[in-house]
Amino acid sequence: MKAYLSVFALSAILIASIGMTPAFGQSSLVVTTDKASYSEGDTVEITGEVAQLLGGYALSVRVVAPNGNIVSIEQLTVGTDKKFSVSVTAGGPLWKSEGTYTVLVQYGDNKNNSGTTSFEFGGSTVTPPTEVEKSMVTDTTVSVSGSSDLIGYTITGGKLLGIVTDFDANSLIISIDATDDGSLTLTIPRSVLDATINGEDDDFFVLIDGEEVDFDETTTSTDRILTIAFPAGAEEIEIIGTFVIPEFGTIAAMILAVAIISIIAISAKSKLSIIPRY
Numbered sequence: 229m230k231a232y233l234s235v236f237a238l239s240a241i242l243i244a245s246i247g248m249t250p251a252f253g254q255s256s257l258v259v260t261t262d263k264a265s266y267s268e269g270d271t272v273e274i275t276g277e278v279a280q281l282l283g284g285y286a287l288s289v290r291v292v293a294p295n296g297n298i299v300s301i302e303q304l305t306v307g308t309d310k311k312f313s314v315s316v317t318a319g320g321p322l323w324k325s326e327g328t329y330t331v332l333v334q335y336g337d338n339k340n341n342s343g344t345t346s347f348e349f350g351g352s353t354v355t356p357p358t359e360v361e362k363s364m365v366t367d368t369t370v371s372v373s374g375s376s377d378l379i380g381y382t383i384t385g386g387k388l389l390g391i392v393t394d395f396d397a398n399s400l401i402i403s404i405d406a407t408d409d410g411s412l413t414l415t416i417p418r419s420v421l422d423a424t425i426n427g428e429d430d431d432f433f434v435l436i437d438g439e440e441v442d443f444d445e446t447t448t449s450t451d452r453i454l455t456i457a458f459p460a461g462a463e464e465i466e467i468i469g470t471f472v473i474p475e476f477g478t479i480a481a482m483i484l485a486v487a488i489i490s491i492i493a494i495s496a497k498s499k500l501s502i503i504p505r506y
Contacts, residue, residue, distance in 0.1 A: 256340055257278050258277050259275070259289075259344065260275055261275075261331065261345055264347055265347060267349075268323075268350065270317075270318045271318070272318050273315055274289055275312070276312055276333060276343060278310050278312070278335050282336045285335060286303045287304045287306050288301065288303055288304075288335075289314055290334075292332060293325045294326075294329065296439070297437070298435055298438055298439065300397065301433040303423070306335065317396055318349055320352055323349065323352035324352055327349070329346060331345045331347070363391050363392070365388055368380060368382070370390065372473065375473045378417075379415065380415035381414050382412075383411070384411055385406060385458070387405045389404060389405060394472070397468060398470055399421075400416070401465075402414075403463065403464055404463065406462040406463070409459055411456060412458065414454050414467075415452075420472070420473050421452070421471065421472050422452065422470065423471070432467050434454070434456055434468075436458055436462050437462055437464055438464075441456065441458075454467065
């Protein structure tokens with residue numbers, strides 16, 4: 229009788245332990261926003277924590293509008309404390325829809341290393357930049373504000389209208405007039421836009437009218453060359469990296485450096501002191 233009771237007890241323990249086994253299929257990543265709803269121009273603070281660090285992997289944060297379009301993509305490096313945070317400004321041409329926006333976070337290749345949260349947004353009234361604000365376009369190159377380096381391009385099935393820089397999103401926004409299915413090949417200097425993690429090349433995110441698409445890429449030491457296929461009727465291509473030309477450009481920095489050196493040289497020659505003597 230005792231033997232039967234022992235077997236019964238052991239079986240009960242095994243069943244209980246199976247029921248208590250951690251659900252490895254569940255998400256191991258937590259993500260939250262600082263508020264439940266936002267208005268145009270507000271800052272959305274996204275924070276979270278991963279279960280374990282994954283060497284060599286970046287963490288991606290995507291904000292998706294109610295219509296399914298991706299309105300923001302960020303690539304982050306998780307801190308040694310396993311926590312991450314990023315700020316996103318609510319509003320812009322892609323944030324037109326009113327309703328529930330979803331935050332999707334992915335860490336590494338395992339789909340279980342992901343998490344979601346959501347917030348409410350009242351919609352945006354911001355319109356796309358006008359032709360006056362866009363860059364100068366020739367048959368083979370396009371200029372970008374803040375840089376003397378030109379982006380080379382070829383396009384089929386449409387016309388490239390201009391490129392503007394989104395400094396907050398580290399991205400280039402390309403306006404096109406797609407009269408047919410076609411493709412756009414861009415030779416982007418690394419000084420203009422790049423994507424790196426820990427000093428190594430990382431992937432760009434490419435959106436066509438807010439939807440993420442695949443693309444082909446080749447790289448050199450100085451350029452990132454992207455070929456992007458687009459459908460007829462497409463209007464906007466956004467390329468998101470980790471670095472975009474700063475608003476305070478290289479030329480301005482050189483001018484400032486020359487000015488400082490000149491002041492020092494003149495002061496030394498004329499025996500003037502920049503610091504007043506008492």
